[in-house]
Amino acid sequence: MRNHYDYVLISGDFANIQPNQEGGVSQEEEQKAEQEIADILEQIEKIVDVPIFYIPGNHDPNSLLLPADKRSNLTYNSNNIHNDWTELRPNLALVALGGSTRSDFQKYGSLEQSEIYFPYPYSTDEQFKKDLDGLMEQESMPRNILLMTHDGPRGSSTAQDKTTFLDTGIIHFGSPYLAKLLQQNQGKIICNLHGHCHEGAALDKMKNIRIVNPGSLKHGEFGELKLKENPDGSWRVACFNKHYLN
């Protein structure tokens, strides 16, 4: 990776633990996962020496979901930005929220959907909405937002798995409220970058907002996102490239 990058953004699921399982995860398992995450971040820092902003997914230790003042940085150049935001450039904020909401399986030819993968930590879309609204309603938020979430917006092809049950149906990932929020924030949110659904499409749009799912680095997939400043000081997505390492 010889290109110049300003930031590395990681949208969660570094580890593969199941915090939503009955009885939770042991302290030992949590610590092991934290160490694995620190190792991954250190490896990335060796490749690109720029600030890393990351959020936890639903398979990461609960400690990553703690409030900002109660969690510690795992490496020197990485920042857990869950439920928080930062100004990247004048008029441009990175706003971020980790964790997942529920996913549903829909059989082809049927309108019915049934819950398939259990969410963490947002057991309802209403809980996800509360955190997302809390973030978006903060004063002094810059004019444009790059929104990084672990879960995607419901209905976007980036949050749909059409391959796991190829012959029988489709898995709908994503938050219905996030889809609504994007529709209500045209011109403000310029891009929603998310993960969670490894089999989703790389790129979609909701009205004028680009939805980007770069794929899973574990499966050799990542993306490059280029944002450009317009003459009036606002920002736009200039380019997205998806890469396959193998």
Ligand SMILES: [Zn+2]
């Ligand atoms: Zn996930």
